[in-house]
Each structure stands twice: as C-alpha cells, then as structure tokens.
Amino acid sequence: MWLPFDPADIDGLPESLDYRFWDGEQDFPADPADCAFYVVPYMKSSEISVRPMAEMTSVRVVQTMSAGIDHVQPGLGLLPKGVQLCNARGVHDASTAELTLTLILSSLRGVPDFVRGQDREEWRSGFRPALADKSVLIVGYGSVGAAIEDRLAPFEVARVARVARSARETERGPVHPITALPELLPDADVVVLITPLTEQTKGLAGAGFLARMKDGALLVNVARGGVVDTKALLAELESGRIRAALDVTDPEPLPKGHPLWHAPGVLISPHVGGPTSAFLPRAKRLLVDQFHRFVNREPMRNVVLTTGA
DSSP, rough: EEEEEEEEGGGTOOSSSSSSSSSSSSSSOOGGGGGGGEETHHHHHHHHHHGGGGGOOOOOEEEESSSOOOTHHHHHHHHHTEEEOOOOOTHHHHHHHHHHHHHHHHHHHHHHHHHHHHOOOTTOOOOOOOOOOOEEEESOSHHHEEEEEHHHHHGGGSEEEESSSSSSSEEEEEEGGGGGGGHGGGOOOOEEEEEOTTTTTTTTSSSSHHHHHOTEEEEOSSSGGGGBBHHHHHHHHHHOOEEEEESSSSSSSOOOOEEEEEEEEEEEEOOSOOOSTHHHHHHHHHHHHHHHHEEEETOOOSEEEEEEO
C-alpha cells in the first residue's frame, strides 16, 4: 500500500497490510509492481503522480487526495483492466467552501483595495456592495457546491440557483441541468464554478457564457483553471463589465508578466482551496475507511471509474 503520509501518523489503519511511504520522491519506496493500493501524492504535478503507474501491474485501487482526477487521467491507460479510481469527495468540502466565501466577500467588499491602501497608509473608505440580497449561481453542485450553499445561508442572499450535469431534486430545492445555464446566468450576481475539469467542462465559461452574465456580476472559479477561457475572461475584465475571483487559472501557476495578474477587478489566490488544517484529519479518516473496505472486500467509496469498463 503506497501512502503519501507516514503510516505511523494515521491511527486505525488495518495492521494486516504492508504500507510504504511515497510522496513523489525520485526513488520509489518499493517495486511498483507489488503495489495493490496507490494513494496519489497530494498537490504534486501530473508527471509525478503518473510516473509509477505504468509499472503498477498488480494495483487494484488508485486513490486521489483531491476531488478532481485530471492529474491522473494521463496514466489511466497504463493501468491493468479493472482498477478502481477513487477520488477524495468530501475531504475538501469545508476548506474549499470557506475559501469560496472568502473570495466572494473580499471581492464584493473591496478587501484587496483596502490592503493596497494600508500598504500606502491611505484611508480608502466608500460604499461597497454586500453579499446580502444577491443572487448566487453554483455551477457544479456536488458535495463542495452543497457545502458552499451551507455557508451562504447565514448571509441573507436573495436566492441560490444550482446547476449540475443533470437535473435532480435536493432538500434545498431543484438542481438544474447544465443546459439551463443560458437562462440562469443573466439573473446571477455571483457565479461560482466548482465543476470537475472534463472534456465537457473545458472552456465552459467561454465568451458566450461570460457575455450572458449581468453587468457588474462576479465570477468565482474554485474548480480548475481550464473551465474558464482565459482570453475571453480577460476581454470582459478589461472592459470593466464583470469582475472575477480566481483560485485557479489557465495557465497555472500564472507566470510573471501574464496580463491576468493586473487585469481590473480580479482577485487571485494561488490554488489554496484545499490545503488547509482541515485537510489532513479528513484525508486520514477517508484512507482508514478505504483500507478497511479493501481488507474486508467491501465496496470502495467515491469510485469515479473502473479501468477497462
């Protein structure tokens, strides 16, 4: 069992399994061919994550520590048939939802401008928009999307609209299919992107999507940079028609000199939605549960796909 955390630091792991610590170092901790359960290193590049996969001829489960799986997709074709790929659904809900609210409130209330003013010893008072009475559209209503709505509830928003790949009902109300976006976008003051990056969502927030957003609306991307067409977003930001708060960008990391750094009305955080103090306890609980399921031949949680199926 390959783990990106020291097994001695995880209480409750099944004692019958043989654990090896590997967090992306050049040398493998053992022969990859003997690995049955591969927990992918967290916050490492796709190149590092995929590197041992071609040699993992005995692997049965690949577990990511993120909700997204795009960083391991290049290696899926290298795996034997029947390998289950599991994501970390639920692990990042609290952290990502917290950051989403932070980005929304900071952007609306002008916190970046206050910080710049403090650096220059300038008192920049003035009238700012509130989150209260705003209409919020959550695009990608999974567990993180639901956690974001949980945290929106105390802020007296006017309404929350929810969009996912297909329609369904929840306790809070309907989830609209992604095909309903054209009619929902013009009503939203805040649009939150929290979709996985797939062939269907790549460039989802392109010129047409952005043009349908109302004047003065705020786009918040806590999904993946590739969900947004950067060129189209820059055109809208430079016109001053909409604003954006981005935890992810395309390209990423955003290189020095890129025009997005200094585009008007944009707030950028360096992909920090997941890595907080809330991550490790939740990650450990997930892994303990998954390894016990593996030992007891019980169904894995969060199975995204099975290779060869």
